[in-house]
Amino acid sequence: MNRTELRFALQLIGFLDSVEDFEDGLVKLRERRWLVWHPDVMAALFRHDRELHHPPSRTLSPLLGNRSVLWLDGEEHTAYRRTLAPMLRANRYQALIDEMVERSIAELPSGDPVGLATWTRKLTLRIIGRIVFGVADDELLTAFSRWLDRRLGSRVRTLAHRYLTPGTTRFDPHLDQMLLHRAKTAEPPALAACLPPEDLRDQVVSLLFAGHETTASATAWTVYWIDRTPGLAEQLLTDDRLLDATIAESLRLSPPAALAGNRMSDDGMVITPSIYLAHRRAATYDNPHVFDPTRKPPPPGGFFPFGGGVRHCPGKELALLEIRTIVTALLRHRRISLTAPRSCTPQLRGAAMAPPPSLAMVATCRR
Template sequence: MDNQILDGPSPSFIQRRINMLRWIFNPLAILEKRYQQYGDVYVVAKNVTPLVVYISNPEALQQIFSAPAGTFDSSGANRILLPLLGDHSLILLDGVAHQRQRKLLMPPFHGDRLKAYGEIIRDITQQVISRWEVGKPFNVRASMQEISLRVILSAVFGLHQGDRFEELRKLLTRLLDAVSSPMSSMLLFFPSLQKDWGVWSPWGRFLNLRSQIDQLIYAEITARRAADVHSDDILSLLLQARDENGQPMTDRELRDELVTLLFAGHETTASALSWALYWIDNLPEVREKLLQELDTLPPNAHPSAVVRLLYLNAVCCETLRIYPIAINTFPRVVRSPIEIMGYHFEPGTLLLPSVYLTHHREDLYPDPKRFKPERFLERQFSPYEYLPFGGGNRRCIGLAFAQFEMKLVLATILTQYDLQLATKTPIKPTRRGLTVAPSGNLRMVVKQVRTQKSPALV
């Protein structure tokens, strides 16, 4: 094939709209079909502007992720998230503004700061799962959502209880539900549907919920500035942060970054935890190996001991490989002509690195549809072969926190309860807003309470 010509379909305008709907309702099937037809570098539709190119070749991904600053515009293609996150969100910034915000946001998510959240994660998990009853089915996603939302509210705002905590928790849950189903997610994919016809209309309801959440967030920011009390939560750390010119973040910048952290750190973790519990029960050999490893922990195990467990790490990695929550990384729009693997791309071309397709390459992951944690014990994958948190300068800043939380929550649950799927019906991935998650009917039952209690995270 001529390297200057990319394979891909040439659909009509109507067919493109039909394909878009198929993409919204069944994205993984569309991805796999296109990969089988056109390979690991292909255009979504020929003869359209902008040209959208899917890429799942590790060599090409390395060239994209390591390209010099300014090669791509990574903000414009993310405008679909503007109504949700705000125009000062790290995700919607580029260039110098993106670098500034990233530097200000990074410190709370690394090193000793993570350790401060260990006890919070363990206690919140304990509070939620203590309501489970032996023999009574429970909705896995609902429980994992409650854990992840409480954790993120505690870590980000330092809110553990009280009126503002409860209001934020309820409103955030309702806002996420408003754009989570395949049907309602069309509000984000099709801006023409974003019409405010009052609180009874879908978009009007969304705007009303967003407004109520903003009021609570701005009230919390104002109260914190007035109190001038230093704490370990992320809001307190961001209020203290200063850029290279000694300037703090504005209230609007804080609001947009806090909302970004809330949404990015809540839904994704809840989905990953739900998948992990599904796979662990679905495969007895995986469950047995994991429980044997967890049983080696002493009663007073420190969080650092938990997160260093090799098989637990492998289970979490494989969970994020087989069904990555974000099936693509953030798009890159070419700013100046560039050649990648011999393909020439003109300015304006939109490159979409595919996480899902990369994670399902036979040459990297033999028998890719099989859940096999041992892959991550047998070899180490490069950032261009395994990329559940994206890559390059757009890699998720919360990846260490997400992995930390995922391991501690799973360890706390599995050392206390023997769980079993309520039915053996296979669970399929479904669209949830802009992500892909296990279907909402995933239910489990507590078979019994284990005699060994959860390790105390001190």
């Protein structure tokens, strides 16, 4: 591993900030591996995505499994997405999301600080848990969350998990047994009925992880930017279009993932798209570091918070529904203020880019 790739691996956000002014929108990480973010390149890459391979993440594949839909290719990938897509249709879950959001807001201690990202992760995990299993099971989800935190809860843990013992799985047999039992006894047993038994574990874990981690990060960042913008919270209570624009601008400036997965050509060339850099490119966005919900729409390839091509997130609309519902309910029922740390440097949790644990939310009842 050369110096450039080492910086990319060990200090991702700092490395990305150091190259954001490269007008070509690409950086050579090593021989036959490139980091790219120019909108024209991104648009072309996503157009030809079906012709490319999608190597598994060295960080996440030991957790999610080699049979995760996130790494499958070709017809197998298409078939799995077709199988899982009905489970993620947003319009099926408005009442469920409303119920879970109201419950979580009611549990907020009035006037006491709560870790913002921790709270959004717990809530979004509850939602995807109900979608996947059909029932509430906080004990199981707490065990799942602790398992993830032991491996992704800090950058040091993530790097140790990735580099100190590469090539080994990080499964927890007891947790896997609990997850499989719950999936097989779900009503209806949607996943267990349509997936091969040997693939069930990897898909359940992938849905739980991908179905809550980035949604939680995006929600937390949206609350952060609303708090940082005087007067915006009150405007959002009566302006749905402004709310959608605020969420989009938060997804631009603080995307829930810094990278969009690797692509590999038949001859072994690896291309890594950077969401973070594409969204902060000065040639694409005026004053790219300024939070501005009134921005004009970006060009194709300039905005892809949920990835793109054949790997775009199938739960995009569900995630947007959750973000919209959580933010709206918070603003209606609570007055929110954030006890901001000196630095709000993003915390990387595998693929997700979350606010740091030190960013706390104080919620008080509206009179």
